[in-house]
Amino acid sequence: MWERAIAFLAAGIGAIGAVWAGAYGISVIAKSSMENIARQPESANDIRGVVVITAAMIEGIALLALIIYFLLVFK
Secondary structure (H helix, E strand, C coil), X not given: CHHHHHHHHHHHHHHHHHHHHHHHHHHHHHHHXXXXXXXXXXXXHHHHHHHHHHHHHHHHHHHHHXXXXXXXXXX
């Protein structure tokens, strides 16, 4: 009984950590891209494209972590 509760707690902490890390990663990417666009405005379109692709990959990983959490909890 306690083992299952501890497993749910660990899964929840892992999901929170994955989502927080994803949000932090996207914020670092956004900060860096804004600084680079401010330095070189002519390359804004190239930087914006890379940011969108990278943020989508990070968001996908965070979403995968949430799906794994829900599968563990509601199986």
